[in-house]
Amino acid sequence: MRFWVAIASGVKTRDAGVAAGVSEPVAHRWFLHAGGVNPQLTPKLSGRYLSSSNREDIALWRAQGCGVREIARRLGRSPSTISRELRRNASTRTYRLDYKASTAQWHAERRARRPKTAKLITNQCLRDYVHDKLSGYVRSADGDQLGPIGPVWDGKNKPHRGDREWVTAWSPEQIAHRLPIEFPDDPTMRISHEAIYQALYVPARGGLTRQQAWHLRRGHTKRTPRARTRQQAWAHVTDATTLRKRPPEADDRKIAGHWEGDLIIGLNRSAIATLVDRTTRFAMLVHLPRQTGYGLIKPVKNGPALAGYGAVTMKDALVRIFDALPVDLRRSLTWDRGKEMSAHALLTQEIGLPVYFADAKSPWQRGSNEHLNGLLRQYFPKGTDISRWSLPEIQAVADTINNRPRRILKWRTPAEAFADRLKSLQQGAVASTG
Numbered sequence: 216m217r218f219w220v221a222i223a224s225g226v227k228t229r230d231a232g233v234a235a236g237v238s239e240p241v242a243h244r245w246f247l248h249a250g251g252v253n254p255q256l257t258p259k260l261s262g263r264y265l266s267s268s269n270r271e272d273i274a275l276w277r278a279q280g281c282g283v284r285e286i287a288r289r290l291g292r293s294p295s296t297i298s299r300e301l302r303r304n305a306s307t308r309t310y311r312l313d314y315k316a317s318t319a320q321w322h323a324e325r326r327a328r329r330p331k332t333a334k335l336i337t338n339q340c341l342r343d344y345v346h347d348k349l350s351g352y353v354r355s356a357d358g359d360q361l362g363p364i365g366p367v368w369d370g371k372n373k374p375h376r377g378d379r380e381w382v383t384a385w386s387p388e389q390i391a392h393r394l395p396i397e398f399p400d401d402p403t404m405r406i407s408h409e410a411i412y413q414a415l416y417v418p419a420r421g422g423l424t425r426q427q428a429w430h431l432r433r434g435h436t437k438r439t440p441r442a443r444t445r446q447q448a449w450a451h452v453t454d455a456t457t458l459r460k461r462p463p464e465a466d467d468r469k470i471a472g473h474w475e476g477d478l479i480i481g482l483n484r485s486a487i488a489t490l491v492d493r494t495t496r497f498a499m500l501v502h503l504p505r506q507t508g509y510g511l512i513k514p515v516k517n518g519p520a521l522a523g524y525g526a527v528t529m530k531d532a533l534v535r536i537f538d539a540l541p542v543d544l545r546r547s548l549t550w551d552r553g554k555e556m557s558a559h560a561l562l563t564q565e566i567g568l569p570v571y572f573a574d575a576k577s578p579w580q581r582g583s584n585e586h587l588n589g590l591l592r593q594y595f596p597k598g599t600d601i602s603r604w605s606l607p608e609i610q611a612v613a614d615t616i617n618n619r620p621r622r623i624l625k626w627r628t629p630a631e632a633f634a635d636r637l638k639s640l641q642q643g644a645v646a647s648t649g
Contacts, residue, residue, distance in 0.1 A: 218245060219253040225442030247370065250416030250425065251438035265292075265300060265323070270316040273300065277314050334406055335414050335422025341404055342422050345411060348390045349423075350430045353381040368426045373434025376482070376598070382430045387411035412438075451557040452572045458549065458580055461571040465547055468494045471636040472546035475584035476533075478555060479591055481601030484509075484522035487609060488532065491587045492544075496621055497633035498587050500613040501532050502606040523602070526557035534565050541640050547571060549581055590616055 221231035232242025265273075269290060276286050283301070287294040304319035335342045352360045362381025366374045373379060385393075387408035398404035414423040415431070416438050428436045454460075465473035471494040478486045488501035503523040512521065520528060537545045545568045550556045552572050559570035573580040594612045595601050617630040624632050 218242065222246070222440050223253070223442060225440060247437060248418070250418070250436070251440065252413065252417050265296070267316070267320050270300075270304075270319045270323075273297065274314050274316040274319070277301070333414060333420045333422050334410060335420075338403060341406060344394070344404070345390055345406065346423070346427075348383055348385040348393070349387075349411075350427050351383040353383065365429070368429075370425070370436065372436050373429050379429065379434070384430050384432065386432065387415075449552040449572070449575070451554070451559065452552055456559065456570060456572050458571050458573050461547055461549065465493060465549075470546070471495055471633070472544040474545070474548045475581040476548055476550050477581065477584050477588060478503075478524060478553065479588050479595055479601070481595060481597075481599050483600055483602070484524075485600050485602035486522070486524045487591075487595065487601055488524070488529065489584060489587055489591060490536070490548075491583045492629075492633065493583055495629050495632035495636060496583060496587075496624065497629040498613055498616050499536055500591075500609045501536055502609050503528070503532060505602055524555045526555060527561075529555045530558040530562045530565075533562055533568075537566055537568055541637070542567070543640055544636065549573060549584075551578070551581065587616070 218231050218235035218237070221234040222228070226234070228242050228246045229239045231246075232239050235242070237245075272290065273286055276289065281289075283297050284294045287297045290297070300319065301314055304322040305314045335345060353362050355361055363378035365380035366377055390411060391406055391408040394404050394406065410420075411423070414420045415425065415428045416436075418425060425436060428434065462473075464470050471492055473493045474490050475493060476488060476490045478488055480486050485505070486503050488503055490499040490501065491497065505523045506521040506525075506528065509521040509523075520526070533548075545566065548562075548568055548570045550559075550570060550572055552575055556562075556570065556572070563569050578585050591612070595604075614630075617633070618628050620626040620628050
């Protein structure tokens with residue numbers, strides 16, 4: 216129980232294992248075999264359910280002639296909760312549906328008793344329908360099965376960049392809401408989408424197999440605890456580095472030196488960092504070769520990132536490319552919230568380049584960089600291995616982009632606009648020296 220209490224609080228599986236006094240492999244095995252769902256019931260009902268004392272109050276106020284809304288107001292509940300309680304848990308052995316607290320409590324406890332036999336186990340017709348809509352094969356007009364042969368089941372999430380079976384793949388919600396339409400007169404052909412999810416994720420529920428979770432769109436084989444989804448995934452983003460703290464001069468695009476950056480990712484964790492000046496639209500591409508030992512050394516948890524865009528590797532690469540620019544042309548850098556910029560404080564410390572992070576899921580806040588990445592995909596398409604291109608080849612692509620005339624620059628090229636800025640800085644430096 217301590218393990219699942221810790222999981223519900225949002226901690227990682229290994230930390231929940233420590234709380235329960237078991238090893239990390241055992242903790243991961245518990246979580247995997249349970250599908251991420253607590254198989255045990257809590258010893259007491261949560262506050263969202265009516266208690267025995269609540270039902271005694273309802274019975275008393277009902278006998279005094281109080282209406283549903285008045286009872287709901289006194290209990291601090293929704294009127295629909297009270298109406299449903301009076302309708303479902305009233306006595307059914309009298310001519311009138313008299314509400315008695317003891318009878319209502321008995322009905323509630325009877326419904327809450329677990330474990331219950333899953334509806335998909337007892338209803339063959341319903342199980343066949345759910346199976347067909349979730350996992351039915353895609354067939355030709357002649358009835359032949361189409362699509363690739365699915366991968367071997369390994370108990371993990373759907374294969375990354377691998378073939379998946381072609382199936383009908385209705386979502387549980389689509390299945391649940393379609394049943395009343397196709398079987399309007401058969402109340403036994405009803406099931407909630409949550410019951411379908413539990414049948415997929417919890418082996419003890421029966422009716423469906425864990426392997427069929429691959430037929431869901433995302434292909435997750437276990438649930439993520441709700442508390443984990445609410446956790447902050449961008450711990451490296453502080454209040455001082457949010458976009459609203461960026462100097463206002465960066466917004467009007469009149470002063471060069473304010474950059475936007477991101478990664479374009481290819482196969483096998485290959486990547487290139489892309490940088491663009493907000494004023495001149497001048498682009499710089501950062502070569503990020505894989506580190507020695509990638510693909511040969513077994514990955515180690517919390518070990519060095521060998522893919523080429525770990526936080527420290529990324530910082531070092533940006534230091535090299537920005538260090539070649541004058542100080543006045545490295546005023547700020549705006550990035551998305553990727554973990555590759557976790558070492559941004561060291562970057563600022565080494566070359567004085569402040570880093571700001573765009574809001575989550577707001578690519579338009581780095582519009583120039585998003586446009587550049589779209590142009591670069593003509594040369595580095597998604598699903599290709601970017602690591603095969605050398606630094607001179609990547610630089611040639613950058614030169615090609617920078618020498619295209621742009622309407623936003625009145626048909627001048629980014630290279631010309633950037634060269635003018637450099638020239639004006641140099642002339643200003645000479646004049647101040649003289």
